Amino acid sequence: MSAPAPGTVQTGDPATRKSRAATPPDRSRPRSRTGGWRVAIPFLLPAIVLLLLLRLVPTVAAISEAVPVGGERSPWSNFAYIFSDPSFWNAVRVTLLFAVIINPIQIALALALAVLLTKRLPFVGLWRTLILLPIAVPQVVSAIVWLVLLRPDGPLNGVATALGLPPVPWLTEPAWALTSIMIVCSWVGVGYWMTFLVTGIREIPDSLYEASSLDGAGGWRQFWSITLPSLRRPLLFVLVADTVSNFLVFAPVRVLTQGGPQGSTDLIMYNISDRAYTLGDTQAASAATLVLIVIVVAVVAVQFRLLPGKD
Numbered sequence: 001m002s003a004p005a006p007g008t009v010q011t012g013d014p015a016t017r018k019s020r021a022a023t024p025p026d027r028s029r030p031r032s033r034t035g036g037w038r039v040a041i042p043f044l045l046p047a048i049v050l051l052l053l054l055r056l057v058p059t060v061a062a063i064s065e066a067v068p069v070g071g072e073r074s075p076w077s078n079f080a081y082i083f084s085d086p087s088f089w090n091a092v093r094v095t096l097l098f099a100v101i102i103n104p105i106q107i108a109l110a111l112a113l114a115v116l117l118t119k120r121l122p123f124v125g126l127w128r129t130l131i132l133l134p135i136a137v138p139q140v141v142s143a144i145v146w147l148v149l150l151r152p153d154g155p156l157n158g159v160a161t162a163l164g165l166p167p168v169p170w171l172t173e174p175a176w177a178l179t180s181i182m183i184v185c186s187w188v189g190v191g192y193w194m195t196f197l198v199t200g201i202r203e204i205p206d207s208l209y210e211a212s213s214l215d216g217a218g219g220w221r222q223f224w225s226i227t228l229p230s231l232r233r234p235l236l237f238v239l240v241a242d243t244v245s246n247f248l249v250f251a252p253v254r255v256l257t258q259g260g261p262q263g264s265t266d267l268i269m270y271n272i273s274d275r276a277y278t279l280g281d282t283q284a285a286s287a288a289t290l291v292l293i294v295i296v297v298a299v300v301a302v303q304f305r306l307l308p309g310k311d
Helices: 014-022 033-066 077-083 086-117 124-136 139-150 155-162 174-202 206-214 219-230 232-247 251-256 268-278 282-306
Strands: none
Touching: 033 077, 033 282, 077 086, 077 282, 086 124, 086 174, 086 232, 086 268, 086 282, 124 174, 139 155, 139 174, 139 251, 174 219, 174 232, 174 251, 206 219, 219 232, 232 282, 251 268, 268 282
């Protein structure tokens, strides 16, 4: 065997060196950031274009119509007009009353159903399917179905008459009309928000419940001490999303009541739509839309501020 050349260092036997030489180089090195963006941009581009067309462009158009620049009119004339319009303030009042009542009801029902459907109940899959079924139905279709059920000669009043009860003026009396809108919105919303809470409950470790059971904690104690604190983040999301959703209710009002009777169901989104497409006052409607955005942001900010926790 010949001696190694001067200045060289050899490690291992010849077989090891041969196997190392035959091993292909590792090409699984991370790509550069530029290469990653080149791959991601074609996938992100359709979403970005749709976001610009459906969100940013209408927002800019609404601002330009609500705050006209140039001409004889003041840039704030549209806001002065809607702030002096009693129907706009009635819509704001009805919307706030609607949100204050329906939000806790929907969240409480969604939480109760989420807790029940994560227990070992008989036919739990069937119950879950029935509760989630309204989500698959468009809201307009649900409103039409409820319109048939709630009309004066509809099935619900027929059942009430058969039981010897007086018929309920679901859509003709102001308080009952707003209640009817809440029923239709909850018919769809409760099952939808329940899905997020079910996911949150399933992420709670079973060991917490087992340890509490060994300490003698019952179902209510486990709910208040384990389930509810562990659902703080899902509940925060549901609260904020439900608030925004209820501020934007339109289809049930359009189908069931058209804002009546006596403006008792004139929610702000219906009021804006009526200004824009019935009265043709798009500038006032744009100004009202911006006011609605400010109200929603303010309410959501208060919710984040009042809820405990820093994250």
